[in-house]
Each structure stands twice: as structure tokens, then as C-alpha cells.
Amino acid sequence: MSIIKIENLSVQYLEQEDKALDGISLEVNEGEFVAILGAHGAGKTTLCLSINGIVPNMINADMFGKIEVAGEVPPKIPVRELASKVGSVFDNPEFQMSQLTVFEEVALGLQNLGVEKDTIIENITRSLELVGLAGFEERSPFEISGGQQQRLAMASALSMKPQILVLDEPTSNLDPIGKEEVFTVTRKMNQEEGLTVIIAEHEVEVIAEYADKVILLEEGKITQMGTPEELFPSIVNIQSDVGVRIPQITDFASKIPDKFKGTIPVTVDQATESYI
Amino acid sequence: MSGTKITCTKVGHTYPNGVQAIKDVDVTIEQGEVVSVVGQNGSGKTTLVKHFNGLLKPTDGDIMIGDLNTRENPVGLLAEKVGYVFQNPNHQIFAASVHEELSFGLKNIGLNESEIDKKVTEIADEFLLTEYLELNPYRLGFSLRKTVGMASIIAMEPDVVILDEPTTGQDYSGVKTIKESMAKLKSEGKTVIVVSHDMPLVAEETDRVLVMCNTELIFDGSPADLFINKSVLEKTNLKPPQITAFAAAKNFGGNKKAVLSVDDAMKYV
Numbered sequence: 001m002s003i004i005k006i007e008n009l010s011v012q013y014l015e016q017e018d019k020a021l022d023g024i025s026l027e028v029n030e031g032e033f034v035a036i037l038g039a040h041g042a043g044k045t046t047l048c049l050s051i052n053g054i055v056p057n058m059i060n061a062d063m064f065g066k067i068e069v070a071g072e073v074p075p076k077i078p079v080r081e082l083a084s085k086v087g088s089v090f091d092n093p094e095f096q097m098s099q100l101t102v103f104e105e106v107a108l109g110l111q112n113l114g115v116e117k118d119t120i121i122e123n124i125t126r127s128l129e130l131v132g133l134a135g136f137e138e139r140s141p142f143e144i145s146g147g148q149q150q151r152l153a154m155a156s157a158l159s160m161k162p163q164i165l166v167l168d169e170p171t172s173n174l175d176p177i178g179k180e181e182v183f184t185v186t187r188k189m190n191q192e193e194g195l196t197v198i199i200a201e202h203e204v205e206v207i208a209e210y211a212d213k214v215i216l217l218e219e220g221k222i223t224q225m226g227t228p229e230e231l232f233p234s235i236v237n238i239q240s241d242v243g244v245r246i247p248q249i250t251d252f253a254s255k256i257p258d259k260f261k262g263t264i265p266v267t268v269d270q271a272t273e274s275y276i
Numbered sequence: 277m278s279g280t281k282i283t284c285t286k287v288g289h290t291y292p293n294g295v296q297a298i299k300d301v302d303v304t305i306e307q308g309e310v311v312s313v314v315g316q317n318g319s320g321k322t323t324l325v326k327h328f329n330g331l332l333k334p335t336d337g338d339i340m341i342g343d344l345n346t347r348e349n350p351v352g353l354l355a356e357k358v359g360y361v362f363q364n365p366n367h368q369i370f371a372a373s374v375h376e377e378l379s380f381g382l383k384n385i386g387l388n389e390s391e392i393d394k395k396v397t398e399i400a401d402e403f404l405l406t407e408y409l410e411l412n413p414y415r416l417g418f419s420l421r422k423t424v425g426m427a428s429i430i431a432m433e434p435d436v437v438i439l440d441e442p443t444t445g446q447d448y449s450g451v452k453t454i455k456e457s458m459a460k461l462k463s464e465g466k467t468v469i470v471v472s473h474d475m476p477l478v479a480e481e482t483d484r485v486l487v488m489c490n491t492e493l494i495f496d497g498s499p500a501d502l503f504i505n506k507s508v509l510e511k512t513n514l515k516p517p518q519i520t521a522f523a524a525a526k527n528f529g530g531n532k533k534a535v536l537s538v539d540d541a542m543k544y545v
Contacts (some may be wrong), residue, residue: 039447040419091445145317172445175317176473177513202447205518243448248476248518252538256545268518272525 003163003196004028004051009065010220011046011055020046022220023065028198028213030163033190035207035228036200038217039243044200047217048168050074051198053082070163080112087157091169093149096156097141102133105141106156113160127155130193131185147178151185158189165189167199179203183210208232208247208266218242233264279307280342280357280435280467282328288336289323297323299336301493303486307435310458310468312478312499315488315512324488325438325471329358342435356385359434363441363471365418365425374400374416374424375409381432395431402460403427403453419450430457436467443474455481476517479503479536487512503534 004027011021021043028034036044049055053074056063063075070085090096099105106124115123128134131151136144141152150170157165167186171179183206189195190210201207207214208228216224216231223242224231232246236254239245249271253260265271281304288299298320305311305328315321326332327339330346339346341354362368371377378399382392400406403423408416413424422445430437442454458481461468472478478485479499487495487508495508502508503516504524516524516534523535528544535541 039449040417169445176515177316202445239448240452245448245451248538249522252519252522252541255538255542259545268521268525271522275522275526 001030002027003030003070004198005066005068006050007066009050009063009067011043011050012062012064014060014062019220020061021050024217024220024222026215026222026225028196030196031190031194032212033187033197033210034199034213034215035211036198036215036217037202037204037207037244038200041219042217042243043220044217045168046220048088048166048198048200051164052086052088052166053077053079054088080109083109083157083162084113084160085162086164086166087154087160087162089150089153089157089165089167089170091172093146093153093173094142096153097149099141101137102128102139102141102144102152103137105152106159109156110159123159123161124155127159130158130189131155132181145178146174147181150174150178150182154182154185154189162195164196164198167197167201169200169202171201171203179206186210202245204232204245205247205267208250216242216244228266229264232266279465281306281340282358282436282467283340284327284337285339286337287324287327287334287339289327289332290335296491298488299491301337303493303496305436305467305469307467308462308465309484310462310482311470311484311486312482313469313471313486313488314473314475314478314514319488319512320491321471321486321488322440324486324493325440325469326360328436328438328469329360330354331360355434356432357434358436358438359429359432360438361426361429361440361442363444365413365421368425368428369413369421372412373410374405374413377413377424378405378409378428378431381428385432399427399431402457419446422446423450423453426454426457430461434466436469437461439468439470439472441472441474442470443472443477451477475515476537479517479520479534487514499536500533503536504531 006026008023008025009021010019010023012019038044051069055061056075057079074082106127107120110120131154133151171182187210190197211228214228214231215222232250235242247266249268250266253264259276260274263274284301284303287301290296313321313325330351333347341357369377371380378396379392382395400409413421443451458468485499485502489512503520519538519541520534523541528535
């Protein structure tokens, strides 16, 4: 069952010459983990922001083509309303925090939707448990680590019980422990809660392990799409052209395919298993 | 060349709120070394490197930048010898155009107008910034803005260049430019000190690693020795690069030294 359907979508920001997205088509199935790769300026953020409706509802742009997300047409409904179907996490968690306590931070979105008090408390407790922040309720959002802040942003998104989680470079500003925390929670949401995940991310080693589908964007166009095992080997020789690094192990294996029984691994485990 | 040697003797730093960020750090960095400083956030690594150019003064011990004790000399004077490129370019950039940003430091160190123009042209060329010279730096994306921050420091030709998380948020070509300029600095005999979570960068581009953990310097050695040192890796939650993990699993080279790059691994195939 597809949950996102995009057909020939173009986005043109008013002050820019080139289109940010240029005629892309994409279908995402319910429960899929989809990674978006591409150089800076390739359109990754614009694609994320089109799915959660921030473009064009909050950031002005001309949009052409068709986009349907969880049964809604994002440009036609308020971003706050769509947030109950599409949760969003951005690259700078601090910018998303505004409240004095972790509890209030998660409550904010729910209060704005006019949910009942008991339901709010139940939702908050559940969301904080899901991201591993139970017990942090009274802490200040500004005095916890970057990884914890980013998980708090995820809890806020999850409290609305969305079907889709959109993450735009969620780990760019985190240290390795913080990165791992965020990826672990993201995967749990996908595997255990069945959320559809759309993530723009530079950490290709993690993408190789987690993603069902990888999309490569170049100058606003989707130029490749496939599983990590299909996509990464196919860009070994054009990394600098497409602006995307491939996993080190794929680089290595593609130099000596015979040693890997003809399959090109994308993770260390795959490589260790198939190497002869 | 005489150069600038950095010597830390029993360096400790306690912030005014009573939090001790580093303690008892003894380390000497010779002119021309390429050194990485690694560890989790809060381990003390940024506090340590901010001592290397006098941005922070030690609350215990002493730091010598060449023959200058950082306690007794202003940051302005130390900055001529040690350039610091911030992780977040927004903390550094203030000028109205890229050209002005690149010129500013050069004016400060006393270059005349024609020298400045020549140097700006050169550095813009090296960092692929020529087409952006007249633009406001804030019209550039994060990645390019970061490059401007780096170029403006390197333009002043300090003996020592400190790069704080240079590859964070950079795409493939951004990372490539950074690696190339690190190699160029090394070939010119500059000292390069890079604070980073990027383990492939640490493994491939640096010769010596300082590992900070809970305020202390717990490892000082080569990347090849670090990435086979299980106890340090576990304690600091540092993950070796993919190729290093693979080579270790396959016992490449008998696991005496860690394999640091794809080229390195090819030798054992």
C-alpha cells in the first residue's frame, strides 16, 4: 500500500533561478525506510519539506505536479494539521525547543491540537518511553545532550501518532553516541511501530544497514533509486559527480569483486560473510 | 624552519561554574605534525584545543606557543601563529562579502592593498570560491560558508591551523576540498590539529591521535595503534572505519597494526 505518491513534482523558490525539485516521481509504501542522498543543493531538504507541507505553506515557493501524503494533499492543509500524520525532525534540535521542561515541550503540539488532558499525559508518557527519555520529564530541554534533544524532537513528533516520520539530516550536529541514539530510535519506530521513515542523511554506512530504498537526487532530479545493494555499487565510479560518498567496504569490494563471490557488499557483516 | 611548537605542561581547566573540563594534560606538538583530537562531546577535547591558541587560559599548568606563554600574551598575538577555524562558520563570519571576509585577517596582519588582493585571489582559487567573492557569505549554503571560514584563516598563513569538526555537514566535494587543503598544509610544513568525530578522516589523514575521555588524555599515538586498542575504543565508544573493522575481522596483517584505508587493505588481499 503506498502512503506517499509524488508525480512529476517541481518546486521553484521565488528568488532562485533553478528549480529546487525538477519533475520528480516517487512512490513510498507503508512501513518503508527510505533514504535520500545527494550533494548540497541537490534538493534533499526541499523534498522533505514538500512531504511535511512546510513548502509551500510556510516557505514560499511555486509547486507544480501531484503530491499525496497519507491521503492528504500537503499544500492544501495547514502544516499543524498534517503534523498528526507526518512528524518532522530537523538538523538543529535546539531551534525546535521552546519550553522550560521536556514534558511541556512534548505537550506543546498536542495542546495546539486541542487534545484532552488525560490523553495528552498518556501520549507524552508513551512518546518519551519510546525514545528512551522516560524520567526526563522535568529536565530543561536546553540542558540535555544533543542526542537527547534530537530524541526529544522525535518524541514531540511521535506524540501526534503520525504514520510517517521525516528526518532532515537529524545527526549532522551530533557526536557518535548521539548519532547512534537517534538511528536506534528511528529504526525502532520503523520496525516496531511500523512508521514509514523518510530520512536525508550523509552517514552512508548507516543507510546501507537500515534503508529499504535509497534515492539519489542530483540538481533536483531523481537519477537513481534502489536498494542499498543496488544503488551504492552503481555509483562507485561517479562519487565525485553525484556528490555522494559510498560505504568504504563497497569501494573496497568493487576493486576485487572476485574475492566477494561476485556480490558487492555494503555492510561490514555482508563483507565478512562473503569474502573468500 | 624554526616554527611553532606547542607544549602543554600539567594543563588543567576548571570553568567559573566549577566544572572541571580537562586535567593534567601533558603533550607536545612539534611544528609540521598532523594531529587529530578525538573523544565524545563533553570529554574535554574542544576545551583542550581552545588552549592551543590562547582562547582559553589554563587554570592549572602552562602552555607555551613557541616561546610565548599563553597566560602572558593576548589572543591577538597568538592568533598570528595559531589559526582557529570554528566548527560553526556563523561564529566566525561577519563581513558583508566573501572578498571582505577573506581580506579582514590579512589587513590585521599588516599586508598592503596589492598584497591583500593577490592573496585573496590565490586563496579563492584554491578553495573554489572565486565565483562567490562579491556575495554576502550568508547567501551561501552552510557547506560553502564553512569553506569561507577555513580559507580566511589559512590565508593568514599561521604556523599552526586548528580545524574544529571540518567535515561535519559537508558533502562529498566539501570533504574532498578539506582533505586536499590538509594535505597541502602538511606539505608546506604547517602543523594541522583537527578535532573530529570523522574516523575515516582521522585514520587516513592524520599521523597522530590524542584521545580525550572524561577530562583526561588517555591515548597519544598513531591511528594504526589506536584502532586495534580495544580498551580505549570501548571506553570512548569510538568506532573504527568500516575497512578497519573488516580487516580486523579477517585478521589482515595478523592484526598487529590496524588497517587504515581501502588502499592499505588492498596490500593484504
